[in-house]
Amino acid sequence: MENLTEIRWHGRGGQGAKTAALLLADAAMGEGKFVQAFPEYGPERMGAPVQSFNRLSEKPISLHCSVTSPSVVVVLDPSLINTVDVTKGLPEDGALLFNTPLSPEEMREKIGLSGKRIFTVDASSIALKTIGRDIPNTPMLGALAKATGLLDFDRMIHDTRAKLSKKFASRPEVIEGNVKAIETAYDEVKGEE
Amino acid sequence: MGKKFVAKTGNETMAEAMRQINPDVVAAYPITPATEIVQIFAQFVADGVVNTEFVATESEHSAMSACIGAAAAGARVMTSTSSQGLALMWEMLYIAAGLRLPIVMPEVNRTLSSPINIHCDHSDTMGARDVGWIQIFSENVQEAYDNLIQAVVIAEEAKLPIMVTTDGFIISHGMESMEMIPDKEVTDFIGEYKPAYSVLDVDNPFTVGAIDFTDYYFEHKRAQIEAMSEAKKIIPQVQQRFGERFGRKYAAIEEYRLSDAEVAILVLGSTAGTAKVVIDELREKGHPVGMLKLRVFRPFPFEEIVRALSSVKVLAVLDRSDGVAGIGGPVFSEVRSAMYELDIRPRIVNYVYGLGGRNIDLALIQSVFTDLEKIAKTGKAEKMVSYLGVRE
Structure with a gap:
């Protein structure tokens, strides 16, 4: 399908991989895209490897099969690389975005990968600094916007603020923390030279 | 995009449609992957955004039994289930149909045990293909929503219960772009329910669920069968009215x-x-x-x-x-x-x-x-x- 982007999120149960996919769908829809977001359901338990998926397109999406060859893979927990093949189905020009303090070059060496594009951002540290908890999915959205160009940054900041304003009207620090997390990750995400 | 799209899962969509339908009674028991539908709806009840009498039952058999009682009393009634839950409703499904009660049920398609599995196939509702309920399948979240709103009118005009199905997890838990109809327009489209009979109408007493042996059972069954054939005419009429009003056209x-x-x-x-x-x-x-x-x-x-x-x-x-x-x-x-x-x-x-x-x-x-x-x-x-x- 033309104009179709498929994304796979890897995380651990309880880490917010499902929420990340839902947030991305919401953000992309705010830009007028057609969206899908769905998790992979198995025996859910805290800490177990989980996946979730997105489809984004300029046109209505009718596909209802699994995502098997995503063009973008986002890894919320870098320790997953020891147990899960996060590159599975990713084409040669596909992009991998890791939540890690390592540089893309260090990450490439660590997983022994040749080809494909690697991006890294220390989303956990950013989340701790800005939101006060290790919830990497919000900053990962900012990093994803920069690394892939899939989302419009200004629009995303505007939408995030608008959305959180309703829920956290009495706690403006939550809203600003999340906005700051996205901004910082957008600025700090690193690609390869 | 000129239209106003929102991103919702199938279950969220079904719960929103139920909120807009605002049924008199909902009696239900939770089961994966349909649980969220009634869970979200129960929040609407708790928040007072609907006027529904919510009955939390101890099993699906009881849920359908409560629906039958409420529908016989003349209420607009809904419930929701899936898989083993539908299986446990079995004998009551036949009774709802035989009593010609227009109960509306979003059903999330999930396979049946054993082996135990929570995922999608159509075994549950296909097993219920001869129970006398109208069954409409949905390709996506939008269709599920549209089908459920039409289902209220179809059931009440056909005087038959109806299930609208969504594929478990694929649609029930998959978030997609969809367009909701404004609350007021849903209210106008479904209209007020005026039951032909109500056991609460003491001026016009009638009997529900009476013994019906060799003398008349066959005639009553024949009338029920005729009602299902008649539904073939009612469904396209409702679909046409829906299409004219909201721009999305459907057929059998x-x-x-x-x-x-x-x-x-x-x-x-x-x-x-x-x-x-x-x-x-x-x-x-x-x-x-x-x-x-x-x-x-x-x-x-x-x-x-x-x-x-x-x-x-x-x-x-x-x-x-x-x-x-x-x-x-x-x-x-x-x-x-x-x-x-x-x-x-x-x-x-x-x-x-x-x-x-x-x-x-x-x-x-x-x-x-x-x-x-x-x-x-x-x-x-x-x-x-x-x-x-x-x-x-």
């Missing part, structure tokens, strides 16, 4: 690039969306392929099916359940039987797929079309029933 079947197709598949539910992508790709390469999407399964629209498939050379019926009868899936048996009407019939084969949630991807659907083209060319089908995407 959807024909996709079928008019000049030489080989075709017949599909229900979410797989139809995936198949459309395969068909578009094959059409671009010059293959005359098409699809019939069966939306209304009960009443069975055999006239429309026969008309739409009369010029097809080879047809594959894709069943997401097996009758475990040694002759493939239930939709296959019924479609094959309907097509016997024609003097010149297509070759018809069956593919059972996706049991227990097994993924059905583009390549698998494409392999079916490859088989069908081979059958069209050679005139020979190696197998009548095949199992798609299984290790054997």
